[in-house]
Amino acid sequence: MRFVTFEKSDGTVRSGVIVESDLVVDMSEATNGSLPEKLIDFLEKSEQNMTSVAQLSYLTDGDKGVYPIHDVRLIAPLPAPRSFRDFYAFEQHVKSARKNRGLQMIPEWYQIPVFYFSNHLAIKGPEDNIPIPIDSNWLDYELEMACVIGKQGRNISAKDADNYIFGYCILNDWSARDLQRHEMKVGLGPAKGKDFATSIGPWIITKDELEYRRSGKGFDLSMKAKVNGVLLSEGNMKDIYYSFAEMIERASAGVTLFPGEIIGSGTVGTGCILELGTEVHRWLLPGDVIELEIDKLGVLKNSII
Template sequence: MRLATWEAAGVVRSGVVSAAGLHAFPSGTTVLDLVRAGLPAALEAGAAAEREPAVPVAAVRLLPPLEPPTVRDFVTFEKHVEGIAGRVPAEWHEAPTFYFTNPYALIGAHDDVAIPPGSKLFDFELEVAAVAGRDVASATPEQARAAIFGYTVFNDWSARDLQRREMKVNLGPAKGKDSATTLGPWLVTADEFELDRDGFLDLDMRVSVNGAEIGHDRLSGMGWPFEELIAYASRGTWVRAGDVLGSGTCGNGGCLAELWGRRGDGDPPPLQPGDVVEMTVEGIGTIRNRVVPGLELPPVRPARRNERT
């Protein structure tokens, strides 16, 4: 089942996606409500909604499928790490690494995305995200697998110049990552997919800029499956129903920075206003965003020098 959230004529609704279009849930019911209710209840609600009249997808603005409480993003593709850094640190192999990104900066599958203020090296990142369907704490991988509600395409837009500066302070990323994240086009429930014997999803992933393919990989290239990511994120704490957990960027051109690491900055060039980035993940769908100019803000004031002896 595919769950979506959309806006039409100023009204936001959520519902289920069929070949005929979008079928709305009762007014006030959100995708997050159904994620928290659990997959069986969501499937029942979806079956009921499909009996309602359909709205064409082309007639609405798709929003992020849900409003998650938190968004974690991992870095699980070894090829991506090697391309970015030139080598894979030994620490990468020891445990999954993630950061929290901005849940207030989520955009829809076809929304325009603005270049962050002050950035000249704007980039995309092709990922898939899992959505937790129940609250878990210090979960085993088996418990975490049972807690996965579904999956969506995830584009972790990145201001690479801002990111490079702030990570030299051994903290971050912060403003290099929090301007926009695309989720969509919908949330596909976990029962639609088969995992391999090791718990991985083997899905085709592709990204293009202005119609020219830049990257192509398979989701099974992750170093850990999603169940291991959720289990790790829950160690000594909680992962809550509705939390979004990104796979991290795939290899083989899943972002421009990986290619810059192999070829040098500028090949391909950073994203510019007017560029259209399209991502397709097998079994989930396609997101397509146009880059637009961002705000022109005054420069950030540097720190006061500490001249005390």
């Protein structure tokens, strides 16, 4: 199933599912309030709620709580996640980005999956405008995939980690490269280079929908990024070095993960301007339109202002 959060014509914001590709079901309205209005609350009891929400797939146009998708505005499917950890899990991206900065690959990267915390309260959704941060001239996109935690757990082993995943979505880890470069010379960060915006969406697809695409440590899903309609980045999620299960094992070591936390994969190979080089494409400017596309996960489109 594909879960979304959307704004109705009267301004109310609800969560629900997409059915028949062009209809959105308000899961609370359609079930007379037995399911919650917000996805974050749904995730608190996702296993039992999934039994109820499965019945919504049989609804059609004209049923209670069903809206044509063009009559609502999709926003970030999880507008205020409990936290956001972003990992660094694609070898090609790490190697290329470091090489472009004159740096060698570090052996520690192969020993543990590493991550940083970003601003979980600066989440953007599909079609949202992304403002260029103050004092930045090097704005970059990053083509990533994310998983959403659907069950509480601590010290989760990689072999059990899939049981804690609710679903997956596209993630754009916007980066102000000049701010990032400056602050990380201190040996701490990134911070201001990242915390102004992260886009997710257009929906969260449940993990069962991707099982048949499983390949290696990831999934056989093409990943693409376009700027102003021009294809710049192209990779495949199956090339990931660390699985989401390994990331969850690392993230949950000595720490409790809660439903509604987001874990990012890091950037796929070729998935940002920093890696491609500014001779391939300049840094992003106001008016640029960025589209990230991943098989089964849709297209996440944003404009720069």
